[in-house]
Amino acid sequence: MPIIRKQDGExxxxxxxxxxxxxxxxxxxxxxxxxxxxxxxxxxxxxxGCRREVISRFEKLLIKDFDNRARLSLLWSDGDKESGRGTxxxxxxxxxxxxxxxxxxxxxxxxxxxxxxxxAFPDQVDRLYSEQLAWAALxxxxxxxxxxxxxxSIRIPILExxxxxxxxxxxxxxxxxxxxxxxxxxxxxxxxxxSQYSVDGEELSRDVIEDLVDAExxxxxxxxxxxxxxxxxxxxxxxxxxxRPYWVSRDTxxxxxxxHLLFDQLVRFLDKTGFHGxxxxxxxxxxxTDQMSNKxxxxxxxxxxxxxxxxxxxxxxxxxxxAVLTTHQQAAxxxxxxxxxxxxxxxxxxxxxxxxxxxxPLPNEDGALEMMAAYIEKHRSAGPPVDRLHPFTExxxxxxxxGVQPPLHPRTFLQKAHFAxxxxxxxxxxxxxxxxxxxxxxxxGTKSVSPTATAEIAEFPDY
Numbered sequence: 001m002p003i004i005r006k007q008d009g010e011x012x013x014x015x016x017x018x019x020x021x022x023x024x025x026x027x028x029x030x031x032x033x034x035x036x037x038x039x040x041x042x043x044x045x046x047x048x049g050c051r052r053e054v055i056s057r058f059e060k061l062l063i064k065d066f067d068n069r070a071r072l073s074l075l076w077s078d079g080d081k082e083s084g085r086g087t088x089x090x091x092x093x094x095x096x097x098x099x100x101x102x103x104x105x106x107x108x109x110x111x112x113x114x115x116x117x118x119x120a121f122p123d124q125v126d127r128l129y130s131e132q133l134a135w136a137a138l139x140x141x142x143x144x145x146x147x148x149x150x151x152x153s154i155r156i157p158i159l160e161x162x163x164x165x166x167x168x169x170x171x172x173x174x175x176x177x178x179x180x181x182x183x184x185x186x187x188x189x190x191x192x193x194x195s196q197y198s199v200d201g202e203e204l205s206r207d208v209i210e211d212l213v214d215a216e217x218x219x220x221x222x223x224x225x226x227x228x229x230x231x232x233x234x235x236x237x238x239x240x241x242x243x244r245p246y247w248v249s250r251d252t253x254x255x256x257x258x259x260h261l262l263f264d265q266l267v268r269f270l271d272k273t274g275f276h277g278x279x280x281x282x283x284x285x286x287x288x289t290d291q292m293s294n295k296x297x298x299x300x301x302x303x304x305x306x307x308x309x310x311x312x313x314x315x316x317x318x319x320x321x322x323a324v325l326t327t328h329q330q331a332a333x334x335x336x337x338x339x340x341x342x343x344x345x346x347x348x349x350x351x352x353x354x355x356x357x358x359x360x361p362l363p364n365e366d367g368a369l370e371m372m373a374a375y376i377e378k379h380r381s382a383g384p385p386v387d388r389l390h391p392f393t394e395x396x397x398x399x400x401x402x403g404v405q406p407p408l409h410p411r412t413f414l415q416k417a418h419f420a421x422x423x424x425x426x427x428x429x430x431x432x433x434x435x436x437x438x439x440x441x442x443x444x445g446t447k448s449v450s451p452t453a454t455a456e457i458a459e460f461p462d463y
Contacts, residue, residue, distance in 0.1 A: 016381075016421065018425070018429075018430055019390075019391040019421065019429075019430065020381050020383055020390055020391065021380065021421070022379050024418060025040065025375040025376045025379040025417075026375055026414050026421060027041060027414070027418055028415065028419075030410075030411050030414040031411070032090040032091060034090075034097075034118060034120065035143065039378060040375065043090065043095065044094070044098060045374050045375055046091055046094070046095045047370045047371045047374040048095065049367075050363045050367030051088065051092065051095075051360075051363075054092060054358060054360055057358050058096065058358055061356065061358065062279070062322055063096075066112075066276065066277065069322050070322060070348070071308040071319060071321070071323070072322070072347055073322065073323070073324045073348060073356045073358065074324075074325050074327050074350070074354075074358070075089050075325065075326045075357075075358050075360060076327060076332075076352040076357055076358065076360065077089050077328050077360050078362070087360055087361075087362060087409065088410055089326040089360050090326070092360060093283060096116065097118050100114060101115060101144060104146070104275070109276070112274070112276035113273075113275045113276060114278060114279070115144075115146050115275055116278070116279045116281060117137045117141055117144070117146070117279065118140055118144075118281045119136045119137050119280070119282050120282075120283035121288060122284070122287070124290050124291055125288050125291065127291075128252065129292065129296060129299075130259060130299070130303040131256070131259060132258075132288075133282065133288065134255075134258035134259045134261070134262040134263065135255055136246050137262050138230065138234060138262055138266070139246075141230070142234075145185075146270075147230045148189070148228040149185055150225075150273040151185070151189060151226055152184070152185035152187075152228075153185075153273055153274065154211075154212075154226070154272065155189075155204060156170075156171070156188065158204060158207050158211070159188070159199065162204075163197070166194075166197035166198060166199050170194075170197060173187060174187065189227065189228060205226055208226040209223055212268075212269060212272060215268050215269075215271075215272045216264075216268055216314075217265050217268050221265045231243060234254060238251055238253070238254050239251050259313075262315075263314060263316075264313055264314045267314040267318060267321075271314075271318060271320065277318075277319075277320050277322070278322075279321070279324060280308075280323045282323060282325045282326070285325045285327045286328070286330070286334070289334045292338070294337050296338075297337060297338030298337070298338040298341045298342060299338070300335070301335060301338040301339050302338075302342040304342070304344065305343065305347075307323060308321050308322065308323050329352075332350045335350075362407075362408045362410070365401060365402055365408065367408075368401035368402075368408050368410070368413060371410060372401070372414075373388040373389055375417075376390070376392075391421070391424060391430065391431050392417075392431075392432045393431055393433045393434070396420075396434050396437050399437040399438070400413055400417060400420065400437045400440075400441075401413045403437065403441050403446060404416055404441070404446050404447070404448075405446040409448070412448040416437075416444065416448075419440060419444060420432050423436075
């Protein structure tokens with residue numbers, strides 16, 4: 001087999017260049033995938049202007065008064081399990097996750113650090129609900145870089161105390177990296193780098209571990225956390241040496257420890273590092289609740305209470321977490337009995353109008369156009385100024401967002417926009433107007449279609 005090499009010469013022009021686009025701004029299957037590198041999929045494209053009221057409510061409830069923030073909140077969409085999806089709940093959570101985690105709360109809170117832990121289950125969970133939630137959160141804190149940032153940061157005070165002269169030079173290097181927009185954590189986690197300033201990296205690690213053990217963190221966990229080795233430690237708790245899927249048949253050692261690791265050990269570690277608190281975003285809550293029995297829903301709700309509100313674990317003792325759960329009426333009904341028996345109704349009533357609830361309605365027509373414009377702007381090619389919705393005409397865009405079913409449903413109109421742009425590129429058109437949208441909706445229907453169906457449409461366009 002020959003070696004694959006990048007060929008010299010100019011790249012083929014984008015099929016979307018005639019539309020003044022570098023690529024199709026819209027995905028064929030517009031579902032938020034948090035770990036994707038594609039900004040169209042990972043939630044980094046967000047039209048905050050059309051969500052001002054929702055953002056303002058979220059900030060008031062959970063951000064602005066951090067010490068008195070809600071410890072348990074529900075993010076509601078209208079509709080049932082199907083129509084309640086794709087309305088913007090995940091995009092909102094991702095917006096706040098990006099906003100806080102890009103510098104671990106420094107810009108947001110000024111005086112202290114905080115972080116967001118994001119958990120979502122793409123498939124239904126059928127056992128060990130709290131354990132799988134905790135394990136998924138531990139995987140996220142590794143993948144988000146939170147452990148790496150905390151492990152590096154906790155070393156600085158010890159360096160300043162034991163190696164003050166070296167610490168001044170190291171901090172100068174750190175500040176220079178920050179100024180240049182580079183990640184600096186690898187510097188202080190590297191024994192080779194530290195040795196340049198006559199710092200014994202192994203001795204520094206032992207001092208960090210000793211401090212963590214004094215903070216009631218198990219020694220083996222302290223060793224893992226101090227060196228950004230949480231994920232490697234989690235792998236040792238599984239026979240297959242993996243961290244996904246979260247549950248594997250007849251291998252529950254890791255899950256059995258997950259709640260202790262998250263709600264006790266991690267909380268103490270972050271608190272020791274200087275994180276003032278954290279948010280636990282739990283998305284697609286119905287995938288956790290659908291298979292629960294009444295007894296299991298009660299146990300799950302009680303665990304939430306221990307996590308956020310009540311003494312018994314470090315997280316509850318320190319009131320460290322604010323949990324935000326996305327839901328809709330159908331999913332809420334499933335956990336209602338457990339919620340009540342666990343005493344959570346008095347804290348976070350299962351009602352979209354409750355003080356601790358945030359309702360995410362469908363956008364109005366102008367808001368829907370703003371969403372489209374945000375995606376288009378990120379894929380606009382160089383050239384003379386054009387209208388924010390180009391290649392859509394204003395009338396064509398309005399016809400699209402209001403002509404889908406349900407009207408103004410983000411996932412549906414973003415998917416239809418994908419096919420509109422794709423067809424225009426194939427037709428070598430320069431604009432997408434109302435007649436184009438009429439033909440599109442007549443051919444593909446007004447509702448969103450499954451990924452399988454969209455693949456067929458993409459392969460055999462007939463409009």
